[in-house]
Each structure stands twice: as structure tokens, then as C-alpha cells.
Amino acid sequence: MRLSKAFTFTYVAVLALAMSLFASCSSGTSSTKKTLAVSFAPQAYLLKSLAGDRFDVKTILPQGSDPETYDPGVGDLMALQDSRCYFTLSTPGFEEKTLERVRANFPDVDVSDVSVGIERITGTHRSTHGDSHGDDGDPHLWGSVRNARLMADAMTGKLCEIDPEGTALYRHRNDSLQRVLSALDSRLDSIVRASGSKAFVMPHPSLSYFARDYGLRQVALETEGKEASPAQYAERVASAISSGASVLFYEKGHNPGQAQSVAEAVGIPAVAVSLNTEQWPAEMLHIAESL
Numbered sequence: 184m185r186l187s188k189a190f191t192f193t194y195v196a197v198l199a200l201a202m203s204l205f206a207s208c209s210s211g212t213s214s215t216k217k218t219l220a221v222s223f224a225p226q227a228y229l230l231k232s233l234a235g236d237r238f239d240v241k242t243i244l245p246q247g248s249d250p251e252t253y254d255p256g257v258g259d260l261m262a263l264q265d266s267r268c269y270f271t272l273s274t275p276g277f278e279e280k281t282l283e284r285v286r287a288n289f290p291d292v293d294v295s296d297v298s299v300g301i302e303r304i305t306g307t308h309r310s311t312h313g314d315s316h317g318d319d320g321d322p323h324l325w326g327s328v329r330n331a332r333l334m335a336d337a338m339t340g341k342l343c344e345i346d347p348e349g350t351a352l353y354r355h356r357n358d359s360l361q362r363v364l365s366a367l368d369s370r371l372d373s374i375v376r377a378s379g380s381k382a383f384v385m386p387h388p389s390l391s392y393f394a395r396d397y398g399l400r401q402v403a404l405e406t407e408g409k410e411a412s413p414a415q416y417a418e419r420v421a422s423a424i425s426s427g428a429s430v431l432f433y434e435k436g437h438n439p440g441q442a443q444s445v446a447e448a449v450g451i452p453a454v455a456v457s458l459n460t461e462q463w464p465a466e467m468l469h470i471a472e473s474l
């Protein structure tokens with residue numbers, strides 16, 4: 184509590200100073216802001232495809248950071264304050280913390296939830312904070328091309344609202360993007376079918392939507408954000424074997440640790456993945472091709 188108050192005080196003080204320094208340069212209207220903010224890199228891929236030459240796009244979650252634990256800093260909040268609009272997915276963890284601070288300190292920042300219309304999977308994911316968060320649905324929405332298509336539609340609607348001059352352009356680009364995403368979805372489906380794979384293993388269940396889209400079973404190794412006990416570990420290995428898992432995925436940059444030994448015990452390859460990237464279509468293909 185004390186830390187969080189001290190933090191709030193610090194960034195408000197820094198921002199007040201920054202605003203007084205730049206007040207004379209600012210026109211005072213939000214419509215002149217040329218930056219849009221997103222939480223996650225896959226959203227940046229979508230938004231740049233739609234608005235890349237009309238706005239700069241700033242991603243708040245740094246590459247390789249954990250979306251459930253990352254703590255937004257003063258620089259992140261200043262970038263948000265300077266943004267014409269912040270496109271969120273309304274997920275718990277870092278995004279929830281960021282939104283609380285933005286709303287408390289910069290109520291004028293336009294926030295747009297672009298996850299509207301996405302049907303969230305429940306029962307696959309629990310809070311890693313060990314708190315008693317209810318099950319608001321699995322937050323790893325970017326593991327699905329079908330979810331991404333809904334995000335792109337919602338972004339297009341908001342872009343037309345904040346920059347009406349670009350309406351025809353945004354709609355035309357969204358049509359092209361939807362064709363690209365539809366083709367990617369079909370290709371992923373064919374690759375998964377051709378692989379004959381029925382399941383995969385992951386330490387943290389971050390591909391629930393991918394599994395849903397392509398009829399796969401995701402076997403998670405952790406329990407409420409913690410590594411499994413030896414008894415649970417043996418059970419998970421047995422479960423991975425019986426489900427016919429063909430590969431173990433783990434987050435790039437994380438120590439595969441126990442995951443690696445499970446992969447060895449089951450006799451399947453361990454493959455590093457990272458969906459928190461603007462090269463998101465290529466990473467989705469990499470996942471499917473590893474099955």
C-alpha cells in the first residue's frame with residue numbers, strides 16, 4: 184500500500200512538472216495528438232496495418248514482459264497521457280493496473296475496449312497473483328486469429344470516430360486486413376489438421392484460444408501460477424502422454440525448468456514461443472508448424 188501511494192505521488196509530481204514545462208507548446212486540444220496506444224504487440228500489428236501512416240502506435244507492454252505481473256512505469260503513463268486513444272483488451276494484471284492509474288490521473292484519455300464481441304473462455308486460466316479474482320475469462324485473447332479479426336473491426340470503428348477524414352481509408356484497409364487474417368486462419372487450420380496432432384503441453388495455459396479454434400487440447404502444467412508438486416507433476420506427465428501431446432510450448436525468455444523435464448519424460452520436443460510480438464502472424468504459423 185505504502186509503495187503504491189509513494190509511486191502515485193512520484194509520477195503525479197513528475198507529470199505535473201512535465202506538463203508545466205510543455206504547456207506553452209501544447210495547443211490544448213486532444214485532436215492534435217498523433218499517437219495511439221495499445222497494451223499488447225499483436226494489437227500494434229493490427230493497428231499499424233490500419234492506421235500506420237496517420238498515427239504513431241505505442242505498445243505499453245514491453246516485449247518479453249509478463250502481462251500478468253508487469254507494473255507500468257512513469258514513462259508508460261506519460262505515453263498514455265500523450266495518446267489520442269488507448270486501445271485495451273480489458274484484461275486483468277498489468278492492463279487493469281494501467282487503466283486504474285490512467286483513469287485516476289488522466290480521466291480525459293480516451294479508452295476503447297477492442298475486445299468487445301470476443302467470447303471469453305472460462306475455466307482455463309486463473310490469476311497468477313494468488314488473489315481471489317473471479318474467473319473473468321482467459322485473458323490471452325491474442326492467441327486466436329478469430330479474436331484478432333474482431334479486434335480489427337472494433338479498432339476500425341474507433342478510428343473512424345476519432346479521425347473521420349480517414350473513414351474510407353480505414354474501412355478499405357480493414358477489408359484487406361480481414362482477408363489476410365482469414366487466409367491465415369485457413370492456413371493454420373490446414374497445418375494443424377495435416378499434423379494429426381490432438382494436444383500440446385504448456386507450463387502456463389496461454390494458448391487456450393488457439394486450442395479452441397483448431398480443436399486441440401491444451402495440457403497446462405502449473406496450478407494457480409505455481410509449478411506442480413511431484414505428485415501433480417507425475418499426473419501431468421501421464422495426462423500429456425494419454426492425450427497424445429505432440430509438443431511442449433514454453434514462453435520465450437522464460438527458463439523452461441520443469442517444463443523441459445516433462446517434455447523429456449514424455450519424449451516430445453520443447454519449443455519456445457512468443458506471441459507478444461508484432462511478427463504475430465509468423466509466430467502463429469510457427470506454433471502450428473511445431474505441432
Ligand SMILES: [Zn+2]
Binds near residue numbers: 323
Ligand atoms: Zn496467463
